[in-house]
Amino acid sequence: MxxxxxxxxxxxxxSAAIACADAAFGPTLTDRWGGSGVELDARxxxxxxxxxxxxxxxxxxAIPLTADGAFTVEAGLASAVTSGAPVTVTGQLTxxxxxxxxxxxxxxxxxxxxxxxxxxxxAGDFPTEVICAL
Numbered sequence: 233m234x235x236x237x238x239x240x241x242x243x244x245x246x247s248a249a250i251a252c253a254d255a256a257f258g259p260t261l262t263d264r265w266g267g268s269g270v271e272l273d274a275r276x277x278x279x280x281x282x283x284x285x286x287x288x289x290x291x292x293x294a295i296p297l298t299a300d301g302a303f304t305v306e307a308g309l310a311s312a313v314t315s316g317a318p319v320t321v322t323g324q325l326t327x328x329x330x331x332x333x334x335x336x337x338x339x340x341x342x343x344x345x346x347x348x349x350x351x352x353x354x355a356g357d358f359p360t361e362v363i364c365a366l
Contacts, residue, residue, distance in 0.1 A: 257325060261295040261303065263352050265330050270348045271356025272332070281307075281321075282356055289319055289334070301325030309336075328352045 261279070265272040272281040274295060281289040291307045302324045308316040320335040334346040 257297045257299065257301040259296065261297055261323070261325075261330075264354070265350035265352055266354035266356040267348050267350040268357050269359070270332070270350060271358075272330070272350060282358075284358065289321065291321075295321075295323070297325070 261274045269284045279291045322333045330350040
């Protein structure tokens with residue numbers, strides 16, 4: 233009987249954990265996210281994102297998420313050449329993945345936005361041969 237009770241309790245706990253995993257996303261983006269040529273650290277109050285070519289995107293506040301895990305925020309791009317240049321960062325969480333799109337105001341019409349695929353809990357992967365696309 234004790235074994236049956238433990239199994240039932242385990243099933244209830246597992247069901248509750250699965251239900252929580254399917255719940256809406258939190259109020260803000262958290263954790264560390266990395267991908268090819270990009271790393272986003274959202275573990276701090278004002279997240280930062282490192283890009284190729286020594287560029288850093290600085291967010292003024294935590295990144296707010298909608299119920300479906302999306303966001304659009306304004307941030308500033310800093311590098312050896314620019315300081316505080318505006319950038320719009322749009323993102324969408326899909327499980328352990330984050331798709332980011334960077335758009336720079338004032339760029340020529342038809343210029344494609346920069347898009348990255350990031351993975352939760354990973355460091356950025358920066359190639360030794362840096363190609364500056366921004």
